[in-house]
Amino acid sequence: MKTFIDFDAVELPDHLRATRERVREFLQREYLPNKSRLGSAFSPEFSKLCGEAGYIGMTWPKQYGGGEKSFLERYIVCEEMLAAGAPVWGHWVADRQSGSMLLGYASEEIKNDLIPKIVAGELIFCIGLSEPDSGSDLFAAKAAAQKTSEGWALNGTKLWTSGARQAHYMIALMRTEKPTEDNRRHGLTQFLVPMNTPGISVRPVKSMAGDSEFNEVHFDNVIIPSDNALGEINGAWKQASKELAYERSGSERFLETFGVLQALADYVHQNPKVHLQEALGTLVADLYSFRQMSLSVAMMLEQGKAPMVESALVKDLGTFWQQALPERVRSIVGGEGDFGDQTELRSVIDRMLKIAPKLTIQGGTTEVLRGIIARGLGLR
Secondary structure: OOOOOOOOOOOOOHHHHHHHHHHHHHHHHHOHHHHHHHOOOEOHHHHHHHHHOOOOOOOOOHHHOOOOOOHHHHHHHHHHHHHHOOOEOOOHHHHHHHHHHHHHHOOHHHHHHHHHHHHOOOOOEEEEOOEOOOEOOHHHOOOEEEEEOOEEEEEEEEOOOOOOOOOOEEEEEEEOOOOEOOEOOOOEEEEEEEOOOOOEEEEEEOOOOOOOOEEEEEEEEEEEOHHHEEOOOOEOHHHHHHHHHHHHHOOHHHHOOHHHHHHHHHHHHHOOOHHHHHHHHHHHHHHHHHHHHHHHHHHHHHOOOOOHHHHHHHHHHHHHHHHHHHHHHHHHOOOHHHOOOOHHHHHHHHHHHHHHHHHHOOOOOHHHHHHHHHHHOOOO
16 A cells, blocks of 8 residues: 655765864853742743754744744754753744745745744744644634624633743634535634733643643634734635644654663663663663654655654654653663652653553644544545
């Protein structure tokens, strides 16, 4: 059976080693000495430092302040930031996907106003996709936008919106017409929504880790200008599909619990037993495989493709792997009762166990992703 899933082998060019060294020097200078002060997720100060260093909007046109670098160079920067646990989430969504959406579909006035501010690390974006009654099934979206004499009136609710409390803007997928019998994708439109617009209320959704990264966002007759509609009215599914390819394929899909693997490596270095080394080697081999798949998607994006199926596969496999990683590491070292004086390892495992459950929600639920993959394999 012919498949439509393809991961080409990608080797990073040697000249990008210099980029990796520069990023590491930047982290050593700007992040690690100030780790406790900068915070664990959102740090406007750190985002502005990244902007000054040229690490935001790296692939975007210089006309708007971007660096016109390759996707692979950007990939190295993101990889090093995540591996170090840097507080990148203040600019992450805008850099990863929202800025590219604005470049592709916003008016010149909006691009000239917002893109340079994103590049400078001054703006936080969030994504309004999932809803309480439809989850990640975007075709079932009910939050609506209606054309009025003032622009567009938004009503409805978005759920699992990461960073909504901190965000300055949301790119929201709203229903502008009912789907047709022969096209369930019809009737969806994307909008640029300033989060300080009257009628928007945000309710934090607390996780078992004690944080409130996820949020519920309610729109009550929120009026935005006509020009804030992005791209094709009623035809945004193609746009959203490309946006999700950016969101689902990056190294955050297998590096968010990377700290526990680093802690295990330190533990094995102190206890070089054969079975521990073999277990560590297996996990590192898994990680390398996900990285190669993710790099392949980055190359496809650089070539202007929209690798929806491949990015869904990276997200599905990668998030399940990193979700299971803390428990696997705990089993490898013999369980909580046998940690001895390894209090740091135990602390990292406990923290990552609380973070792990959310990973299969971010970027689309497992059921939706596997439906996309099944279509790519010709199974549905």
